[in-house]
Amino acid sequence: MRKKPTRKPTIRKLTDSALRTWVAGLIRRQRVIGVQADGERFAFKPLTRAEDLRLDYDVTKIPPKKLFQPAAEPLLEYDQAANYRSIFETEPFVLFGVHPYDMVAILQMDQVFSEKHCDAHYFARRQNATIVVCDVQKASPNVFAGCMGTATIRKGYDVLMTRVGGHYVVEAGSPKGEALMEGLKNRPEADEASLHRREQVWEDNAKFLVRHTLRMKPAEIPALLQRSEDHPVWEEKAARCFSCGSCNLVCPTCYCFDVRDDVKWDLQGGMRRRYWDGCMLLNFANVAGGHNFRKNRADRYRHRYYRKGLYVPAKLGGEISCVGCGRCITACVSKIANPVEIYNRLLEER
Amino acid sequence: MMKTRVCACQTKDVYLPERARVVASEPMTATERFLAFELESGRPLGHQPGQFVEVSVPGVGEAPISISSSPTRGAAFEMVVRKVGNVSRAMHELKPGDPVGIRGPFGTSFPVGGAMKGQDVLFVCGGIGLVPVRSAIQYVLDHRKDYGHATILFGTRTPAERLFVAEAAEWARAPRATYMETVDRGDGQWTGSVGVITTLLPKVTIQPAKTVAVICGPPIMYKFVILELRRMGLSDDRMYVSLERHMKCGVGKCGHCQINGLYVCQDGPVFRFADVAQIREAI
Incomplete structure (x- = not known):
């Protein structure tokens, strides 16, 4: 087979008003989920008006994982005769304004959901999505993506937008992205100066999206954890843990789930759904009959950090399964969920 | 550019059960019930001794259940279910002909074709730990010439809780x-x-260099049995344990069955003890 000639990706320059026109056009044609204000903070929500899109956000309350693994997700329908039928989400959508660290998390979830047994429900949603990544314009209070190598991203997105000065540089990263940018045919190509300023934004973001400083390279975390099972930090921190699971829910790389059968009102059948679950919750490792294999709070607490820094990385070719979004730090009521603080503490003598 | 994933999931949903029917349902003790199933398609389940399936009872839910019979015993596959959770309670109500959903088989198996072959085999079972191990006992007795001496030790809390009493009498008479x-x-x-x-255990004489032990029982049992077997000279790489966890999805995703970095539904339920001896959460 002849190799297709590699085409240079389309890169255009977009003013704010051109952006609004583009987004308005997209909304007319298809489902668009975009970042919007939600009270004092931000959230991914269905976009009905282009002017509601807030690409200047700092971080969303819940990561975009909810679009690919909804908090309550139908898997199957069944009837009382044990006829089970798969349910798949089939509506295409554009996901607008994902930050690079969240895109890294999505790419990690692509790997865990395709590893060994491929999860058709996850990929039905995933393949229906066109993802527009937007470089961070405002650092959130607890972001540390700069330490995790996730402040910027060069592949995996469909479109990448970067604000440089008073406009955006918009680059296609996939055939889907090229198709989405069809609507920008008449916009100017990005000039050298804009591209140069974009490089500067990337450099700055890698440097400044660091509200907490990790005193090691992320690649050193697995080995550090391997020798830290008995470190006192697990008991110290867990002593103040409410086992509420907030850190699990807001984490872009927490994907554990529970599965439940919900019976329909007529009792003739129902739906099997999966729900977000969390390894910090007391009953997570319960088996029928009541035995709890991870009853100790410190064991659950340690398990979560070991998943992020050791167990899941083993599935990801070594990549750390923490992208530095800082949501857990913000969400934790006891203020014990700062991964940077924990990893740094492990460097210290016990 | 992102790679386009071409994968089997577009044709296969790993969460979709296949329909099976109950072919036998009998009480075994006050809390345990014996059940046998056949896939409606008529094809054999294709399991190995020690594996498990996910059983769906319509309107109730799904639960991981060990297969108790050997694949050498025909297309029907058997289970013994203790009445402890929603699904197992519903399974106690099942009658012959009733439909259920089955996914699997999942997980690793007792090494009947590997480490156990040509060796003396020592089965140590506590309570319903006998249920998954029975598949390997049957397999060994059905291929009698492939294995050395077979010793089956079974402990329960009370006489009324003993399982497979009639069948155990046959085991005692087997060559x-x-x-x-x-x-x-x-x-x-x-x-x-x-x-x-x-x-x-003190009543048993083993030749440690040519014996493989299979251990399954309540969580508390393992450490005492393993310590005793070590004292008898058996090395960790000659012990196989079947571990219980809640294998909710069966495909290594949901996280419930994790033992440190291991997924019991994929890496287990049968582990060589030497491989998990240094893993904190295992035993």
Whole structure:
């Protein structure tokens, strides 16, 4: 087979008003989920008006994982005769304004959901999505993506937008992205100066999206954890843990789930759904009959950090399964969920 | 550019059960029920001794259940279910002909075709730990010439909780086989051994260099049995344990069955003890 000639990706320059026109056009044609204000903070929500899109956000309350693994997700329908039928989400959508660290998390979830047994429900949603990544314009209070190598991203997105000065540089990263940018045919190509300023934004973001400083390279975390099972930090921190699971829910790389059968009102059948679950919750490792294999709070607490820094990385070719979004730090009521603080503490003598 | 994923999931949903029917349902003890199933398609399940399936009871839910019969015993596959959760309670109501959903088989199996072959085999089972191990016992007895002496040790809390009593009598009569049982406490009529499972081990002579042990029972049992087997000279790489966790999805995703970095549904439920001896959460 002849190799297709590699085409240079389309890169255009977009003013704010051109952006609004583009987004308005997209909304007319298809489902668009975009970042919007939600009270004092931000959230991914269905976009009905282009002017509601807030690409200047700092971080969303819940990561975009909810679009690919909804908090309550139908898997199957069944009837009382044990006829089970798969349910798949089939509506295409554009996901607008994902930050690079969240895109890294999505790419990690692509790997865990395709590893060994491929999860058709996850990929039905995933393949229906066109993802527009937007470089961070405002650092959130607890972001540390700069330490995790996730402040910027060069592949995996469909479109990448970067604000440089008073406009955006918009680059296609996939055939889907090229198709989405069809609507920008008449916009100017990005000039050298804009591209140069974009490089500067990337450099700055890698440097400044660091509200907490990790005193090691992320690649050193697995080995550090391997020798830290008995470190006192697990008991110290867990002593103040409410086992509420907030850190699990807001984490872009927490994907554990529970599965439940919900019976329909007529009792003739129902739906099997999966729900977000969390390894910090007391009953997570319960088996029928009541035995709890991870009853100790410190064991659950340690398990979560070991998943992020050791167990899941083993599935990801070594990549750390923490992208530095800082949501857990913000969400934790006891203020014990700062991964940077924990990893740094492990460097210290016990 | 992102790679386009071409994968089997577009044709296969790993969460979709296949329909099966109950072909036998009998009470076994006050809390355990014996059930046998056949896939409606008529094809054999294709399991290995020690594997498990996810059983769906319509309107109730899904639960991981060990297969108790050997694949050498025909297309039907058997289970013994203790009435402890929603699904197992519903399974106690199942009658022959009732439909259920089955996914699997999942997980690793007892090494009947590997490490156990040509060796003396020592089965140490506590309570319903006998249920998954029975698949390997049947397999070994059905391929009698492929294995050395088979010793089956079974302990329960009371005589009334013993499982497969009639079948165990056959095991005791099988060529080159020993069957011993004990109860934690007798019931007045009991004339057999009294004491926990480890009290049977001193009654057994093993040749450590040519013996493989298979251990399954309640969580508390493993460490005592393993310590005793070590004292008898058996090395960790000759012990196989079947571990219980909640294998909710069966495909290594949901996280419930994790033992440190291991997924019991994929890396287990059968582990060589040497491979998990240094893993904190295993035993």
